Amino acid sequence: xxxxxxxxPGLAFLVLAAFFYRGLFLDPRTVPSPLIGKPAPAFxxxxxxxxxxxxxxxxxxxxxxxxxxxxxxxxxxxxxHDFLMRLARSGEVPLYGMNYRDERDKALEWLSQLGDPYxxxxxxxxxxxxxxxxxxxxxxxxxxxxxxxxxxxxxxxLNPPIxxxxxxxxxxxxxxxxx
Amino acid sequence: MRSWPVxxxxxWLALGTTGLQADSILSMNPEETFDxxxxxxxxxxLINDLRCVVCQNQSxxxxxxxxxxxxxxxxxxxxxxxxxxxxxxxxxxDRYGDFVLYSPPLKPTTYLLWGAPAILLxxxxxxxxxxxxxxxxxxxxxxxxxxxxx
Numbered sequence: 001x002x003x004x005x006x007x008x009p010g011l012a013f014l015v016l017a018a019f020f021y022r023g024l025f026l027d028p029r030t031v032p033s034p035l036i037g038k039p040a041p042a043f044x045x046x047x048x049x050x051x052x053x054x055x056x057x058x059x060x061x062x063x064x065x066x067x068x069x070x071x072x073x074x075x076x077x078x079x080x081h082d083f084l085m086r087l088a089r090s091g092e093v094p095l096y097g098m099n100y101r102d103e104r105d106k107a108l109e110w111l112s113q114l115g116d117p118y119x120x121x122x123x124x125x126x127x128x129x130x131x132x133x134x135x136x137x138x139x140x141x142x143x144x145x146x147x148x149x150x151x152x153x154x155x156x157x158l159n160p161p162i163x164x165x166x167x168x169x170x171x172x173x174x175x176x177x178x179x
Numbered sequence: 180m181r182s183w184p185v186x187x188x189x190x191w192l193a194l195g196t197t198g199l200q201a202d203s204i205l206s207m208n209p210e211e212t213f214d215x216x217x218x219x220x221x222x223x224x225l226i227n228d229l230r231c232v233v234c235q236n237q238s239x240x241x242x243x244x245x246x247x248x249x250x251x252x253x254x255x256x257x258x259x260x261x262x263x264x265x266x267x268x269x270x271x272x273d274r275y276g277d278f279v280l281y282s283p284p285l286k287p288t289t290y291l292l293w294g295a296p297a298i299l300l301x302x303x304x305x306x307x308x309x310x311x312x313x314x315x316x317x318x319x320x321x322x323x324x325x326x327x328x329x
Contacts, residue, residue: 028235029235031232031275031276031278031279032276032278033276034272034273034274034275034276034277035274101245127245127246127249128249131246131249131253131274132274133274134274134275134276136232136233136246136275137233
């Protein structure tokens with residue numbers, strides 16, 4: 001009975017410490033997306049570069065696809081841009097963009113200066129298309145399977161380790177199941 | 180008694196403003212006007228229960244971020260369109276998950292969250308009963324030894 005009296009606080013401390021230790025490695029900005037496993041929300045927006053054409057969600061279906069939400073005011077977007085260029089050049093997966101709460105002139109200038117990795121870009125200055133996707137901070141990147149289901153969402157700039165770890169295996173799994 | 184005119188003025192102002200509010204449906208902000216005061220109450224309750232996902236320690240009511248402003252507008256539009264509170268909350272959780280609600284719904288993943296206060300209270304009660312029980316037991320059976328445990 002006596003030893004329990006000394007043991008319990010120690011045990012309580014260990015449990016608490018374990019929780020806090022785990023918490024150290026969690027990013028409070030990452031809100032789990034309720035979209036995972038759900039059909040990709042429909043948008044039908046003006047194309048950024050060709051204002052007279054439309055770009056809709058269903059245009060991405062049929063192959064694994066990546067939708068990258070970006071804006072010129074977003075620092076993380078500049079960080080990931082090199083990687084996006086390399087990804088586009090590799091042809092591994094079609095890369096689509098959504099220009100989020102931005103201005104067309106600035107967005108076009110950004111693309112002409114840094115390069116344009118996107119197959120198609122939805123222009124969403126009011127943020128209403130991205131609202132349905134639960135976007136709350138750029139950059140955000142979604143992985144969509146050929147049937148149009150959202151498979152994964154990454155918050156923050158993309159880079160090779162994240163691509164290797166989170167995207168590539170999921171894409172490989174999709175290709176494995178369709179072939 | 181020179182203060183009574185001031186008092187009168189204050190009373191008049193107070194009455195005047197409340198009267199004015201009742202006439203032009205309550206809000207000074209044109210973005211927050213409603214048909215009935217009940218709708219305004221629902222609006223206030225909803226935006227205060229929604230977390231701004233961009234600035235996580237503020238509610239949608241408090242935040243000035245563009246997204247929060249849009250969510251306020253959507254909440255108002257949905258209320259005016261006759262949507263229920265449940266439908267509005269569903270709209271928000273469909274996009275941002277339960278995290279967007281300050282009071283998350285009761286379901287298997289939140290049992291621990293909702294149950295924690297009761298569990299802690301119970302735990303406290305067990306400790307208290309055992310400590311008090313031991314002390315009172317000691318004081319009657321074994322009065323000389325109580326000093327040791329304090």
